[in-house]
Amino acid sequence: xxxxxxxxxxxxxxxxxxxxxxxxxxxxxxxxxxxxxxxxxxxxxxxxxxxxxxxxxxxxxxxxxxxxxxxxxxxxxxxxxxxxxxxxxxxxxxxxxxxxxxxxxxxxxxxxxxxxxxxxxxxxxxxxxxxxxxxxxxxxxxxxxxxxxxxxxxxxxxxxxxxxxxxxxxxxxxxxxxxxxxxxxxxxxxxxxxxxxxxxxxxxxxxxxxxxxxxxxxxxxxxxxxxxxxxxxxxxxxxxxxxxxxxxxxxxxxxxxxxxxxxxxxxxxxxxxxxxxxxxxxxxxxxxxxxxxxxxxxxxxxxxxxxxxxxxxxxxxxxxxxxxxxxxxxxxxxxxxxxxxxxxxxxxxxxxxxxxxxxxxxxxx
Amino acid sequence: xxxxxxxxxxxxxxxxxxxxxxxxxxxxxxxxxxxxxxxxxxxxxxxxxxxxxxxxxxxxxxxxxxxxxxxxxxxxxxxxxxxxxxxxxxxxxxxxxxxxxxxxxxxxxxxxxxxxxxxxxxxxxxxxxxxxxxxxxxxxxxxxxxxxxxxxxxxxxxx
Numbered sequence: 001x002x003x004x005x006x007x008x009x010x011x012x013x014x015x016x017x018x019x020x021x022x023x024x025x026x027x028x029x030x031x032x033x034x035x036x037x038x039x040x041x042x043x044x045x046x047x048x049x050x051x052x053x054x055x056x057x058x059x060x061x062x063x064x065x066x067x068x069x070x071x072x073x074x075x076x077x078x079x080x081x082x083x084x085x086x087x088x089x090x091x092x093x094x095x096x097x098x099x100x101x102x103x104x105x106x107x108x109x110x111x112x113x114x115x116x117x118x119x120x121x122x123x124x125x126x127x128x129x130x131x132x133x134x135x136x137x138x139x140x141x142x143x144x145x146x147x148x149x150x151x152x153x154x155x156x157x158x159x160x161x162x163x164x165x166x167x168x169x170x171x172x173x174x175x176x177x178x179x180x181x182x183x184x185x186x187x188x189x190x191x192x193x194x195x196x197x198x199x200x201x202x203x204x205x206x207x208x209x210x211x212x213x214x215x216x217x218x219x220x221x222x223x224x225x226x227x228x229x230x231x232x233x234x235x236x237x238x239x240x241x242x243x244x245x246x247x248x249x250x251x252x253x254x255x256x257x258x259x260x261x262x263x264x265x266x267x268x269x270x271x272x273x274x275x276x277x278x279x280x281x282x283x284x285x286x287x288x289x290x291x292x293x294x295x296x297x298x299x300x301x302x303x304x305x306x307x308x309x310x311x312x313x314x315x316x317x318x319x320x321x322x323x324x325x326x327x328x329x330x331x332x333x334x335x336x337x338x339x340x341x342x343x344x345x346x347x348x349x350x351x352x353x354x355x356x357x358x359x360x361x362x363x364x365x
Numbered sequence: 366x367x368x369x370x371x372x373x374x375x376x377x378x379x380x381x382x383x384x385x386x387x388x389x390x391x392x393x394x395x396x397x398x399x400x401x402x403x404x405x406x407x408x409x410x411x412x413x414x415x416x417x418x419x420x421x422x423x424x425x426x427x428x429x430x431x432x433x434x435x436x437x438x439x440x441x442x443x444x445x446x447x448x449x450x451x452x453x454x455x456x457x458x459x460x461x462x463x464x465x466x467x468x469x470x471x472x473x474x475x476x477x478x479x480x481x482x483x484x485x486x487x488x489x490x491x492x493x494x495x496x497x498x499x500x501x502x503x504x505x506x507x508x509x510x511x512x513x514x515x516x517x518x519x520x521x522x523x524x
Contacts (some may be wrong), residue, residue: 073453073463090461176382182452203450203466205502210386245434275434303435317435339449340465341433363451 038062038119043126043158043206047113053079054108064121064130065228066167069181072111076183077108084117131155131224136195138218141281144202145247146213147187149195150224157193160186160227161249162258163335165363166196169223170211182208185363186227187250189257196224199250233258237333239267241326243318243346245274247293248337249282251363255335256286260293262322269325272300273318273342277309299325319349336362378457379498387522389457391500404496407507412477413516418507419491421514426469442515444472454485458493473513480505480513 024294031049036056038045047056054070054077057063067074075095076127081104088096111117137149152158165185172178188197203209233240233255242252252270259266274280279302286298301321305311314321326332334355336346343362350360368376376397379389393400408415428439429447436446447468456462464484471477482505489495490505497504510516 067452071455073455075453094463111433172382174381175388178382178387201450204468205385205387206450207386235461273434299481303432317432339466340451341430341435341447341449345433 002341008228029116034113035116036060036113037116039120039123049113049115051113052109053085053106053111053113053117053119056113057108061130062121062125063130063225063228064108064125065128065183066109066181067183068109069167069169069179071217072107072110074183074216075107078105079108079111080104080120081106081111082118082120084115086114127159128226128228129155129158131158131226133196133222133224135216135218135220135222140197142279145281146200148198148200148212148216149188150197150222151195152224153221158196158227159193160190160196160231162186162190162254163232163361164227164229165231165251166198166224166226167228168198168208169225170208170210173211173215176207176211180207180211181225183228183249184247185229185231185254187253189254189261191258191261192210197250199247201247229363231335231337231361233335234333234361237331237359238265239269239332240335241269241271241275241329241332242335243271243321243338243342244317244336245272245338245342246279248339248342251337252335253282253285256289256296260289260296265295267295267297269297269299269322269327271318271322272298273321273338274300274302275304276302276306277311291310297325317345319345322346323349323353326353329353334360336360366396366398366402368396372397372420375458378459384455384457388501389501389503390498391502391504393498393500398496401494404507405454405494408494408496411507411511411516413511415490415494418510418514418516419487421516422469422487422490422510425471425486425514426467426482426487429469430467433507438474442474444474446470454483456485456488458489460492462488462492464488471513473515475515476513478509478513480510 028134033046034049036045036047045060054064064077066077072091085106089110089134092110095107096105131152133150133152139147140149161221165183167181167183170180184198184200186196187199199211200212202213244252280300289296290298299314301314301316302316303317305315329350334350336343347360351357378384381388411481419462425439425443425445426447429437429445436444447469449465452466453463454466467484470479483503484522486503486505496507
């Protein structure tokens with residue numbers, strides 16, 4: 001009985017202290033108004049202190065790329081802080097290289113504004129906007145991949161580079177009480193300025209993919225933020241290879257459509273890796289493109305085709321299949337999109353056939 | 366058993382929607398402290414440690430990483446399939462650890478039984494002795510892991 005009383009007493013005191021700390025932080029740590037100086041004073045903001053740098057900038061309609069919505073799990077929201085950020089937090093350390101730490105790079109979601117702060121961000125961040133959009137169409141592409149088509153309502157037009165991504169904000173659903181934000185590559189062409197399409201693969205237990213696959217319906221309104229990301233086509237090459245798996249097809253489709261619509265004279269090889277035939281999608285689309293455009297080559301590869309697949313195409317890891325077609329990549333660009341494991345495997349193989357590392361592009365989220 | 370506020374906060378982190386859509390506890394209504402203690406007893410009875418179980422899991426994951434999305438036969442005993450997704454998932458124990466979203470499925474070729482875990486599962490077992498609550502889709506019962514992974518009793522622990 002005494003032990004139980006002790007446990008309850010200690011727990012009660014600890015709870016009380018925790019509540020006091022929360023209250024103290026709320027009422028005593030009033031940081032007042034703070035100044036944010038951006039890019040050597042080119043832009044100056046006045047914000048209420050106490051929020052994260054990411055949130056404060058977002059409220060001022062400056063959207064820093066982020067794929068996790070401020071949970072310090074994607075490492076994308078990096079900004080260079082000249083002064084005023086306070087010490088580096090343990091939550092930031094896994095995402096920062098030694099050089100980045102020396103340069104003052106921080107995760108903006110982890111930097112709390114407590115005083116005036118001076119930061120440097122790329123100019124293109126100023127063109128990222130928040131959009132209200134309506135779900136127009138949801139299409140099953142495979143057993144675990146859906147394509148979502150959105151009409152942009154406010155603002156109703158967008159300019160993006162093929163390959164870039166958008167963030168989508170979920171609403172509370174089921175037992176989920178908080179909104180979440182995740183990033184998905186745009187699969188549609190930049191020429192359609194009033195709509196965008198996203199391709200989303202279900203992740204078991206994923207907060208956002210569960211929302212999109214099971215709860216999002218045609219006619220729903222959503223909030224999108226973008227365009228973001230530096231995974232887009234560079235023009236200084238005459239030949240490209242694209243390698244993708246799963247929902248990684250999305251930005252590649254956008255890039256290929258962009259090249260063809262602009263009638264650019266580029267040689268293109270698209271290697272798409274899947275396990276069985278049920279993991280393939282957009283086969284007819286890319287097969288037709290290959291017929292219509294002699295410089296576009298579509299090479300789907302299955303690593304484990306089933307007998308009932310009756311598969312006549314390439315068999316094996318997509319990296320090995322690529323090696324059968326490409327012997328020298330020294331003048332080519334490579335664009336990779338897929339799981340981290342696939343991307344790492346591709347990079348290893350590509351550098352082995354003379355692809356220059358700086359000409360291998362992929363999204364790091 | 367009543368648990369301290371720190372464990373209670375961790376249990377809150379394990380609720381659906383906090384870190385993952387379905388959370389870490391499944392249908393388990395027990396306090397986290399009871400889940401941890403119960404699995405601790407099971408592992409002790411098996412004569413192994415959390416670290417040994419996690420080590421075996423990590424070994425198989427590392428073998429499967431070499432061929433993502435493609436099953437590989439390991440040591441003639443296991444079929445291992447590893448897939449991964451973009452992004453990281455933070456540990457609900459708030460220890461500043463985030464693991465990449467990578468999953469491993471292992472099938473014991475003799476028994477045909479399978480187990481399925483994430484990299485975060487390996488970390489949580491190794492560092493926190495946490496196998497998730499009963500009913501959680503990523504719950505790995507220590508006894509099932511012990512059997513499917515073909516582990517042997519550590520006699521030093523049995524003494």
